[in-house]
Amino acid sequence: MTVSASTPRRLRHLITLENLGADMITRLLDRAEALRAEWFSQRRKLDLLHGRTVVNLFFENSTRTRTSFDLAAKRLGADVINFDIASSSTSKGESLVDTLHTLEAMHCDAFVVRHKENGTAEFLARHVRGSACVINAGDGNNAHPTQGLLDAFTIRRHRPDFSALRVLICGDILHSRVARSDIHALRALGVGALRICAPANLLPAQEELPGVEIVEDFDQALAGVDVVIMLRLQKERMQQAQVPSEQAYYARYGLDARRLRLARPDCLVLHPGPINREVEIASAVADGAQSCILEQVGNGVFVRMAVLAELFDT
Amino acid sequence: MTVSASTPRRLRHLITLENLGADMITRLLDRAEALRAEWFSQRRKLDLLHGRTVVNLFFENSTRTRTSFDLAAKRLGADVINFDIASSSTSKGESLVDTLHTLEAMHCDAFVVRHKENGTAEFLARHVRGSACVINAGDGNNAHPTQGLLDAFTIRRHRPDFSALRVLICGDILHSRVARSDIHALRALGVGALRICAPANLLPAQEELPGVEIVEDFDQALAGVDVVIMLRLQKERMQQAQVPSEQAYYARYGLDARRLRLARPDCLVLHPGPINREVEIASAVADGAQSCILEQVGNGVFVRMAVLAELFDT
Amino acid sequence: MTVSASTPRRLRHLITLENLGADMITRLLDRAEALRAEWFSQRRKLDLLHGRTVVNLFFENSTRTRTSFDLAAKRLGADVINFDIASSSTSKGESLVDTLHTLEAMHCDAFVVRHKENGTAEFLARHVRGSACVINAGDGNNAHPTQGLLDAFTIRRHRPDFSALRVLICGDILHSRVARSDIHALRALGVGALRICAPANLLPAQEELPGVEIVEDFDQALAGVDVVIMLRLQKERMQQAQVPSEQAYYARYGLDARRLRLARPDCLVLHPGPINREVEIASAVADGAQSCILEQVGNGVFVRMAVLAELFDT
Structure with a gap:
């Protein structure tokens, strides 16, 4: 059940962006x-x-x-x-x-x-x-949902034409409410292409994510994207041994300056915060010219x- | 000593309803x-x-x-x-x-x-x-005192003539500041009859409650009353063995639909909250048509x- | 580095009173x-x-x-x-x-x-x-710094001419940010004389306190002063054995009525609060006619x- 109205007439509650329209x-x-x-x-x-x-x-x-x-x-x-x-x-x-x-x-x-x-x-x-x-x-x-809206808002301020955009979401998709709300917002707004990248054990079943391309390798996933949304790595995932170590995670899924160059030169970098520096994102990227992290806030x-x-x- | 003025000229503090007038x-x-x-x-x-x-x-x-x-x-x-x-x-x-x-x-x-x-x-x-x-x-x-006032206010909105009212307060009277302030308010406003019902070990000495009728049996106490104020059972009373168990308490002093029918058909049900459902009051009564509990809030x-x-x- | 401006043109931050002017x-x-x-x-x-x-x-x-x-x-x-x-x-x-x-x-x-x-x-x-x-x-x-300012403000309301004033600060100077900010404020405003008194192990090095007279004996220190600022004794000093006991401290550095009479008859008593009664200050003094403690607040x-x-x- 979605409590939110599916027409723009009147918003009664805001529970999810799914079917919000x-x-x-x-x-x-x-x-x-x-x-x-x-x-x-x-x-x-x-x-x-x-x-x-x-x-x-x-x-x-x-x-x-x-x-x-x-x-x-x-x-x-x-x-x-x-x-x-x-x-x-x-x-x-x-x-x-x-x-x-x-x-x-x-x-x-x-x-x-x-x-x-x-x-x-x-x-x-x-x-x-x-x-x-x-x-x-x-x-x-x-x-x-408000994170999904603010991410869409932040992207739209830089790239008003969603149909031309390739967006990548990287990190612990399985446990991420941010990823789900981002996907709902971006698909509703007609994003050109939507790609996700995550360790295999932090990836939901394919059928949970219709219309989304899954790319295992982060370097490959970054190729040609206009926006990359990095997710926060929850420390408890490491305690549950779903992630071997911060170092190993960073080596495979951390966004550093080298990797960012694989995306389009003006690729926007988003993160819902608070960031784990040198765990999912390098300080040079988080604080760099392409970062929209504080704009999001x-x-x-x-x-x-x-x-x-x-x-x-x- | 009562800091509150005993005349309506000017309220300096609000400490008790006793002698407030x-x-x-x-x-x-x-x-x-x-x-x-x-x-x-x-x-x-x-x-x-x-x-x-x-x-x-x-x-x-x-x-x-x-x-x-x-x-x-x-x-x-x-x-x-x-x-x-x-x-x-x-x-x-x-x-x-x-x-x-x-x-x-x-x-x-x-x-x-x-x-x-x-x-x-x-x-x-x-x-x-x-x-x-x-x-x-x-x-x-x-x-x-503000609980006493709000209880009187809630009752007055439904039954403006206090002299015609029979009010029952049931529960742990001994430890209840709500009961004391309710009694002060209701007596000051000229309530017709005021009755209390409590386990013997949770009842104050008779001389502490002038003008109040004590009725031991809850069923008898409910007969013909216009308002029943249920008190919250403090869990610490059970730890102190003043109350044998929630079940035993509910059996003797819980207000359920059967018991409520012993009162007048339009009897109002009050409770200062938060309620312990199925401990001092049945959900059917707390959420029922005669309940004023949320109105009180x-x-x-x-x-x-x-x-x-x-x-x-x- | 002092972030505060050294001219009165514009205050950018308020970090310290040192060099504020x-x-x-x-x-x-x-x-x-x-x-x-x-x-x-x-x-x-x-x-x-x-x-x-x-x-x-x-x-x-x-x-x-x-x-x-x-x-x-x-x-x-x-x-x-x-x-x-x-x-x-x-x-x-x-x-x-x-x-x-x-x-x-x-x-x-x-x-x-x-x-x-x-x-x-x-x-x-x-x-x-x-x-x-x-x-x-x-x-x-x-x-x-705001404590230094409010102490100066409180003194100025009673004694507008700082050049004529003899001020004593007594207590744990070593660990006191209040003492440092008071000294900066009072020296900037041209105080006549500034004296401190503390146990030897709670006194900073002399060179840290330019322009300040150190007097070991509290009775002697009080002689002729117009203002005495008592500092709060932190309980952790006692745990660290920097202060032998509350009683011993009070005997040597507590401001009581007898000692206050050693100062000028209209000597103001200040304390940043919260006070430890009968540890650094007697209740008779803290609540007495010369006390400015609540005025400071x-x-x-x-x-x-x-x-x-x-x-x-x-």
């Missing part, structure tokens, strides 16, 4: 562009969400994404509650749904949810009783503002 | 009603506490109550400081009174205090040097707005 | 005075930093200083992000500089930094890429407002 994705990116321009011209908070309350419900640590949503909401004039899970009734045995209904009863208007279990945001969206909306800020390895705030603004349109 | 309680409920209406008609923050700072001083975990005060203060335009006790000087040996004076010196205007020791809020109120006010958000088993914000607004009237 | 220090104190007057006359938030974001980056616990900066920023209209280090990417291996650049990319405008390592704030100031500014809220035993907010306002002047 090119029109709605484009509408969100256009709105982010407009908000970005407004922010840079005025540096004033907007009044759009004045009187509204956005709750950050983060069951996994993520200062980066939480801060991005926090800033997005505040810059639209909303109040933000950072719901501290460790000290909350949820940790004392109150169910997630009871916590949701309690916060809804206090007239909280939006819930930004991150959870290690797939489907948590959608589960909460189904249990909303009133008009509150749920935004998925990452659930398990399922979806991270900045764009993330505007994209989240756009999502909030769209969800509150009534 | 029907006029002041009614004034606070009326103000909550007006703020509720204003909120629903406009959904805008008010400017009443602009420039003021409200400090949440929570020495016991309570995301629910803290969030309610946080929202109440913000929706009146105040800034809120959630004073993190674990990382504060208080944990490094600075006394509570020095912390209070430090925050007062920074021109903080209101202190919302929760502490496991009886009398902490009153103690702080006595040590305030300037014009700052103290709100008791729960001290030991002594008082939880929503009303709590308006009641706390009213208390803050009243305290800041000068 | 009497003009800039005076300008900041004058601005704090103006903001104090404005606050007391109106009790309204100002709009000066509307749309700006101030980030509290505290790697050491300090509720007191963090709350002071938090209030200062909010009362100027800024949004405040309290960046939680324990749950941040920094604790997951992302470098401090990557965290800085990430927050800068989100258009955060000021970073208030506390760290146990000397030089952290200056290090971050050197790595800022855009126009964001860094404020040192205490680095190791190096500097705590209140002035701290205005001084920090002045620093933020000055840094954002463009």
